[in-house]
Amino acid sequence: MVTAKAWVLKKHFEGFPKTSDFDLKKIELPNLKDGGEQKLLLESVFLSVDPYMRYNFLSFLNFWIVESKNPAFTVGAFVVGARGWRTHFISDGKDLQLLPSSWPESLPKSLALGTVGMPGLTAYFGLLEVCKMKPGETVLVNAAAGAVGSVVGQLAKIGGCKVVGCAGSDDKVAYLKKLGFDEAFNYKTVKSLDEALRKASPDGYDCFFDNVGGEFASVAINQMKKYGRIAVCGAISQYNDSVPQKGPYVQIPMIFKELHMEGFLVSRWNNRREEGLQALLKWVVEGKVKYHEQVTEGFENMPMAFIGMLKGENLGKAVVKV
Numbered sequence: 242m243v244t245a246k247a248w249v250l251k252k253h254f255e256g257f258p259k260t261s262d263f264d265l266k267k268i269e270l271p272n273l274k275d276g277g278e279q280k281l282l283l284e285s286v287f288l289s290v291d292p293y294m295r296y297n298f299l300s301f302l303n304f305w306i307v308e309s310k311n312p313a314f315t316v317g318a319f320v321v322g323a324r325g326w327r328t329h330f331i332s333d334g335k336d337l338q339l340l341p342s343s344w345p346e347s348l349p350k351s352l353a354l355g356t357v358g359m360p361g362l363t364a365y366f367g368l369l370e371v372c373k374m375k376p377g378e379t380v381l382v383n384a385a386a387g388a389v390g391s392v393v394g395q396l397a398k399i400g401g402c403k404v405v406g407c408a409g410s411d412d413k414v415a416y417l418k419k420l421g422f423d424e425a426f427n428y429k430t431v432k433s434l435d436e437a438l439r440k441a442s443p444d445g446y447d448c449f450f451d452n453v454g455g456e457f458a459s460v461a462i463n464q465m466k467k468y469g470r471i472a473v474c475g476a477i478s479q480y481n482d483s484v485p486q487k488g489p490y491v492q493i494p495m496i497f498k499e500l501h502m503e504g505f506l507v508s509r510w511n512n513r514r515e516e517g518l519q520a521l522l523k524w525v526v527e528g529k530v531k532y533h534e535q536v537t538e539g540f541e542n543m544p545m546a547f548i549g550m551l552k553g554e555n556l557g558k559a560v561v562k563v
Contacts, residue, residue, distance in 0.1 A: 242269055242270065242271065242272060243269075243270045243282065243307075243329050244267050244268070244269055244270070244329075245267070245268045245269075245270055245327050245328050245329035245330070246265060246266070246267055246268075246327065246328045246329075246540055247265070247266050247267075247268050247325065247326060247327040247328070248263050248264070248265055248266075248325075248326035248327075248543050248544065249263070249264050249266055249325075249326075250262060250263065250264075251263060251264045254295065254481075255483065256481055256482075256483045257481040257548075257551070258295070258481075258544075258547065258548050258551065259548075260544045260545065260548065262544075263543075263544040265541065268327070270282070270329055270330075270331055271331070273308055273310050273331070274310075275310060280309065280310040280311040280332075280333060280334065281306055281308070281309050281310070281311055281314055281331065281332045281333070281334050281337075282306070282307045282308035282309075282329065282330075282331055283304035283305070283306060283307065283320070283322075283329065283330045283331070283332055283337075284304060284305055284307045284328065284329050284563075285302050285303070285304055285327065285328050285329070285330075285540070285563045286303050286304060286305055286319070286350065286351075286562070286563055287302070287303040287350065287351040287354055287560045287561065287562055287563065288301075288302050288303075288326060288354075288540075288543065288560065288561045288563065289301040289302065289303075289354040289355070289358075289359075289558075289559075289560055289561075290543070290546050290547040290550045290559045290560070290561065291359075291360070291388065291550070291559075292475055292477045292480060292550070292551065293475070294547065295480045295481065295551065296480070301321060301322070301323050301354050301358065301359055302321070302322060302323075302324050302354075303319060303320075303321055303350055303351060303353055303354055304319065304320050304321075304322065304330070304337075305317060305318065305319050305320075306318050306319075306320065307329075311333075311334050313334060314334055314337070314339075318339060319339070319340050319350050319353070320337040320338060320339055320340070321337070321338050321340070321353045321354065321358065322336055322337045322338065323336065326540075326543050328540055328563055338514075340353055341357075341515075341518055341519060341522055343519070343522060344522065345526060348525065348526070349534070351534060351536070351558075351560050351562075352525070352532060352534075354558065354560055355388050355532065355534065355557070355558030355560065356388075356392055356521060356525060356530060356532040356558065357518060357521045357522050357525060358518075359507060360388035360389045360392065360558060361389075361392050361517070361518075361521045362507050362510070362514065362517045362518070362521070363389050363474060363507040364389050364390075364392035364393040364396055364450075365392075365396060365517045365520065365521060366505075366507055366509070366510045366513070366517060367389075367393070367450060367472045367474055367505060367507075368380075368393060368396050368397060368400070368448070368450065368472070370505075370510065371470065371472035371503050371505050372448040372449075372450060372470045372471075372472045373448075373470055374397055374400050374402055374447070374448050375400075375402075375447075376400060376401030376402065377401060377402070378402050378403070378447035378448060379402065379403045379404075379405065379442050379444070379445070379446050379447050379448070379466075380393070380394075380397040380402045380403070380404050380405070380446070380447065380448040380449075380450065381405045381406075381438070381442070381446040381448065381449045381450070381461060382394055382397075382404070382405075382406050382407075382449075382450040382452070383406070383407050383428070383450075383451060383452055383453040383457050383461075384407075384408070384452035384453050384475070384477060384553075385406030385407055385408050385413075385417055385422065385425065386406075386408040386409075386413035386414075386416050386417055386556055386557065387452065387555070387557070387558075388555075388557060388558040388559070389452060389474060389475075390406065390408075390450070390452055391416075391417075391420060391532075391533070391557055392521075392530065393450045394406050394417065394420060394421070394422050395420055395421065395524075395529070395530045395531065396524075396530070397448075398421050398422075399524065399529055399530075402447075402448075403423045403424075403442070404421075404422050404423050404424075405422070405423065405424040405425070405438075405441040405442055405446070406422045406424070406425045407425065407426055407427070407428045407437075407457075408425065408427065408428070409427065409428060409429050409553045410427060410429070410553075411427055411430075412556070413427075413556060414426060414427050416533065416556060416557075419531075420531055424441035424442070426441065428457065434456070434457065434460045435460050435463075435464075438460065438461060438464050439464060442464075444466070445464050445465060445466040445469070446461070446464055446465050446466060446469060447465075447466050447469055447470070448469065448470050448471075448472070449461055449462070449465060449469065449470075449471045449472070450472050450474060451471060451472065451473050451474060451475070451476075452474050452475040452477060453475065453476065453477055453478045454473070454475070454476030454477070454478050454479055455476065455478030455479055455486055455489075456478070456489075457478065458489055459488055459489025459490070459491070462489065462491055462494050462495075462500070462502075463494050465494065465498055465500055466498070467498050467499060468498070468499055468500070468501070469498060469500050469501070470500070470501045470502075470503075471500060471501070471502040471503070472503060472505060473502060473503065473504040473505070474504075474505065477551075480551070481551065532557060532558070533556050533557030533558070534557055534558050534559075534560055535550075535554075535555035535556055535557060535558065535559045535560070536560055536561075536562050537549075537559070537560070537561045537562070538561075538562050539561070539562070539563075540561065540563045542561065543561050546559060546560075546561050
């Protein structure tokens with residue numbers, strides 16, 4: 242019998258999450274039985290922390306299979322699945338995905354939670370299917386040093402676009418330059434966000450990949466080119482507000498610039514998941530897409546990693562190594 246450790250919510254978040262909102266428990270798991278539906282024992286290797294978990298306390302995890310009575314999954318294989326914050330699980334395997342067969346041994350398995358996982362797929366389909374970027378266009382992305390934004394910028398460069406990114410520290414801006422962003426700035430230190438955006442691209446923006454919402458979005462929308470496309474991926478500026486922000490009021494620029502603005506969830510393209518993963522994996526192996534992981538050691542530090550991510554302390558993808 243295996244004892245699993247699990248983080249649970251003591252109470253739902255009020256405003257910004259606190260470590261006192263979480264409780265660490267132990268759960269006894271039953272032994273696997275022949276002929277039953279629960280045929281896999283999984284042990285967490287890496288766990289993901291992402292902004293959406295502020296509302297949906299469900300994490301993508303990277304497991305390895307400890308025990309298997311399912312012929313589709315061999316002991317020692319790595320799989321990805323969506324679960325809560327736990328060290329061990331019993332599963333029927335129906336909602337688990339094996340890593341692509343072409344995954345190189347030299348590549349960290351944790352990338353299946355980031356650049357070659359859900360965040361990477363979010364960037365891939367958001368750019369191709371929502372922004373519909375074209376070579377020669379100018380793409381704007383905020384939270385650009387994060388798990389999704391950093392991939393967005395690199396994919397836009399691969400697609401032949403000019404890329405402008407913003408982030409919340411000088412170190413993150415330097416990282417964006419290293420990734421090949423054409424222009425990057427620290428939104429916390431510029432005197433005027435409007436002026437900074439105008440300076441970075443005087444002609445405006447064809448595509449805007451929005452991870453932040455709030456004030457940034459209300460300023461950026463006025464600098465979109467006619468027929469511009471806006472992919473609304475996240476609203477991290479508002480996730481922890483106890484009182485809703487006012488605005489932005491988008492109707493006038495939407496009308497007169499004839500903009501297309503669309504919110505999306507990456508699950509819309511689940512039927513094309515393999516296509517996206519293979520493309521991302523190829524670009525990573527070729528060195529065209531670079532990555533950085535903010536790794537927190539120890540399952541006991543899950544709440545700290547989650548809260549730090551919401552504060553913007555991570556560079557690239559935030560993961561916890563069990």
